[in-house]
Amino acid sequence: MSTQAKPLLQRQTVTAMVADYIASKIIGGDYPGGHQIRQEAIAAELGVSRIPVREALLQLEADGLVVIRTHRGAVVSDLSADDAIDLFDARLLLEPFLVRKAMARMSDEDISNAGRALKDYEDAIPRGDPKELSRLNWAFHIALLSPAMRPRSLAVVQTLYNSADRYLRLQIEPIKAQTKALHEHRDIFEAYRARDIVQTSKLLKKHVSDAAEEIVSQLKASESLA
Amino acid sequence: MSTQAKPLLQRQTVTAMVADYIASKIIGGDYPGGHQIRQEAIAAELGVSRIPVREALLQLEADGLVVIRTHRGAVVSDLSADDAIDLFDARLLLEPFLVRKAMARMSDEDISNAGRALKDYEDAIPRGDPKELSRLNWAFHIALLSPAMRPRSLAVVQTLYNSADRYLRLQIEPIKAQTKALHEHRDIFEAYRARDIVQTSKLLKKHVSDAAEEIVSQLKASESLA
């Protein structure tokens, strides 16, 4: 039972699998910021050679999850409060812009897609799995922005999100934050469905801005005791 | 990313050298959009193995210069007019924002750095080397934005620039465009030195916007005869 476990429809490359594996470890908090990633260790852990591990790390570096220095290996990137401000300011420019572009050309199907994403998020809250919630939370954002048909900008926003999101999981009162996010999401979707561009843009901006403040204050707190 | 060839005393990795090599080929137009990049060919050409070539291609994919599809290899990414609009709209949001942040905290040294970058660009115009001009043109932009101390956003802007810049070299009247860019640069620097934030932001926006229009109209023209 070495290979061929699920030969049907599971046609992924090893590099991609390793990338997903490491990414989930980082995003899930198993590898904290500053953690040294040993190629050999990961390779042995997954029963593969170091080559796909190296290539996976290169992809993760592009996503901002790790930093690679020559002959010194990969380290899980650590976010300073300044970095967080940097990332979120960029998102605050791009996301409202994209949602406006999206709403200018969205179809009824796009709206129902967003509604479904919102519902998936709602339904997942009682289950309380932080990884799942984070994923669905972001899926809602993507659903809002996708109709803009701006793949490049969307990829940038995705990268910005990936670089900061995992720090939200360190929150003191995650359940409270999730329900707050849910209410904000509902309001945003309400305006979105009503095709009220100005209101949607404004609410989305505030939503992102709130998340920014939360992360930044957290990071500042943890930095002050270092 | 754009380190020049300094074969002496240069102790960088083979992967980085290969990445620079391929990037310059793409940016210089030697590999046009859609061109298939054969790992073996590059490897033989540079006398290295395919491993550093593959790793270089992964980095270039992150920069948006190539697209890699599983088991099909790397292709030089081709820009549609829509893609160009996408990329430039994002730059139009980020660059004015960054220049404002930069001016809010820049020192006199930062101003003189920008002045030097502008002068380097001016001095290079008579030599007429398009690659050199493009590099110095962008160096001026970077000099303007660097004082913002926003490394993440700046990296994003850099990527956006890399993805579209090479199409500027296809212009019909490149010399004319370069002198136009020079005058715009001078005006921008004038406002920058005077610490007139509103004016600098406005001029920079127009500068980027003009470049966008030029590229987009070019691309649309070449698309219409396809």
Added chain:
DNA sequence: CCGCAGCCAGTTGGATGCAATATATTGGTT
């Protein structure tokens, strides 16, 4: 003449082994 199964060449994906570099350790000197 067209369509499809199955082989064939070319290319990429991955494993193993060796070389180069950074970090840790040891031993000597002040």
Added chain:
DNA sequence: AACCAATATATTGCATCCAACTGGCTGCGG
């Protein structure tokens, strides 16, 4: 004890080799 040099070890970087996949070609059958 503190500091520095030389060595030892661990880790990354790269080359070579093998396996897996893609796309085209051939030939049989409809």
